[in-house]
Amino acid sequence: MNPAVPRFLPSDLAPAEYVIIGGGAVGCGAAYALAKAGHTDVLVIEKQSELCDVTSSQGAGLCGQVRSSAERTRLAMVSAKLFADLQAAGGPATPNWHAVGSLRLANTDERVAEFARLKAVCDEVGLQVELIDIARAKQLWPKLTFEGIRAVLWCPSDGYMDPRSVVRTYAHYSRELGVRFITDTAVEGIELRGGRVAAVRTSRGMVECQNVINAAGSHAYHVAKLVGLELPIVPVRHEYFVSVPMAGLNPELPVVRIPDIGLYVRADGQGLLVGGWEEQALSKNPTEFGLTDEPPLTADEAVLSDFARRLEPLIPGVCGVASSRVAKGWPTFTPDGRFIVGRSSRVPGFIMAAGCNAHGISGSPGLGQHLIEALFSDNPSPYVRSLSPDRFNEMKWDWPTVRQAAEKIYREYYGIGC
Ligand SMILES: Cc1cc2nc3c(=O)[nH]c(=O)nc-3n(C[C@H](O)[C@H](O)[C@H](O)COP(=O)(O)OP(=O)(O)OC[C@H]3O[C@@H](n4cnc5c(N)ncnc54)[C@H](O)[C@@H]3O)c2cc1C
Known part of the structure; x- marks a missing residue:
């Protein structure tokens, strides 16, 4: 009998210029961005036995480019382009990108006016979008009634990916460039010498x-x-359900966002994926659980039924359809709704890539780009500087207030102008 192959070798813990803690979409996307920028002495440490096993695996995979500012739209375009390019490269790992386009539906006059503003932003940055009539929209999504819908904004280059495939793809190309990954290994401490990062203590x-x-x-x-x-x-907390197969669905249908009822919808195979933003957002105070604890999480049937109820006029019968799967997790929010990216001036060698405000998978290419700019540019843009963890150094804040702010950003994810 062959001796068992050791899963861990002493060389797995060899020194690295960059240690990335966390092997989700953000950590693996950061590794990919670093490697592509020529910084390949990187070790990703993940405590689970697989990469992408926590929040990222739960993602709905949506990647929407229509945003309320030119800056954010350009960034989202970086993401869609990277997923499309990696898909087109057809290598051994692809993000499973479905360039199905997206429909954004308006139920109110305010939203119709917002669509005109969104279109102006898209025109400014060269993202193709079109206000289409209901007849055309119905051709694109025959199962939707479009009842009460006053305007439809169509973005043909939007789409969705498979989060696990995205992470696998980042890991594949990063490994090819020399990045190392270890799993089943928890970071338990960070050693500072002379005030700067010198080592991580792992399990x-x-x-x-x-x-x-x-x-x-x-x-x-x-x-x-x-x-x-x-x-x-x-x-x-964020969650969605996927229905059992329903007639009239196929994976090539566009993603649908209905901001006035706080929902997103797409086909998941022959099933219907329905997610949304709760009016009563449920946040956690992270000081109430530890580095080694997982915050408890159960599917909230009342919330999921409410999503179905909101959707019923547009897809009659959805309320009575059984679920085949529920996804749920604790994506993180920041009180100003921005990522936290870049070096801490307080602790040399300590860098943040977190606070993704529920778009850490679709945002991972842009976040990687920000990270490279924050770390290596002599003159980062004002926007990238605004993502720095240092913005919280001088600010006085308390948990009740930041939780309220985070919950508001969650609730108003599809708010007008957000
Ligand atoms: C239901 C749902 C739907 C969503 N839909 C979308 C969507 O459509 N599009 C989108 O862009 N985003 C979506 N999101 C949000 C997205 O999932 C998150 O923004 C994203 O996954 C955050 O990625 P991450 O890498 O920061 O976190 P994670 O994927 O949670 O990765 C963090 C990793 O760090 C590891 N870790 C933690 N502590 C340690 C330690 N001490 N040592 C070693 N490893 C450690 C964890 O094990 C984990 O694997 C959704 C989220 C949910 C819950």
Whole structure:
């Protein structure tokens, strides 16, 4: 009998210039961005036995480019382009990108007016969108009644990906460039020498490093705390259901967003994926659970039934359809709704890549781009500077207030102008 192949080798813990804590979409996207920028002495440490096993695996995979500002639209275009390019490359790993387009539906006059503004932003940055009539929209999504819909904004280059495939693709290309990944290994401490990051202590031993990138998702607060930083990173529950197969669905149907009723919908195979933004958002205070605890999470049937009820006029019968799957997790929000990306000036060598405000998968290419700019540009843009963890250094804040702000951003995710 062959001796068992050791899963871990001492070389797994060899020193690295960058240690990334967390192997979700953000950590793996950061590794990919670093490697592409020529920084390949990178080790990603993930405590689960697989990459992408926590929040990222739960994502609906939506990647929408229509945003309320030119800056955010351009960034979302970076994401859609990367997913499309990686898909077109057809390598051994692809993000499973479905360039199905998206329909955004308006139920109110205010929303119709917002669509005109959104279109103007898209025109400014060269993103093709079109206001289409109901007859055309019905051709694109025959199962939808379009009852009460006053305007439809069509973005043909939008789409959806498979989050696990995205992470696998980042990992594949990063490995090819020399990035190392270890799983089943938890970071338990960060050692500072002379005030700067010098090593991480893991469940398997020490790793010497010059920089740590905190991409620990719902534990990003706790990892920052390991170096004495207190950052307002608030987990807020999010969930969706997928129905059993329904007639008239196929995976090539466009993604649908209905902001006035706070819902997103897409086909998931022959099933219907329905997610949304709750009026009573449920946040967690991260100081109430530890680095090694998982915040408890159960599917909230009342919330999911409410999503179906809101959708019923547009897809009659959806209320009575059984679910085949429920996805749920604790994506993190920040009180100003922005990512936290870049170096901490308080702890040299400590870098943040967290606080994704529920678009960490679709946002991971843009976040990677921000990270590279924040780390290596002599003159980062004002927007990238505004993402720095330092913005919370001087600000006075408390948990009740930042939780309220995070819940508001969650609730108003599809708000006019958001
Ligand atoms: C139901 C649902 C639907 C969503 N839909 C979308 C969508 O359509 N599009 C979109 O862009 N986003 C979506 N999101 C949000 C998206 O999932 C998150 O923004 C994204 O997954 C955050 O990625 P992450 O890498 O920061 O976190 P995670 O995927 O949670 O990764 C963090 C990793 O860090 C690891 N870790 C933590 N602590 C340690 C430690 N001490 N040592 C080692 N490893 C550690 C964890 O195990 C975890 O794997 C959705 C979220 C949910 C819950």
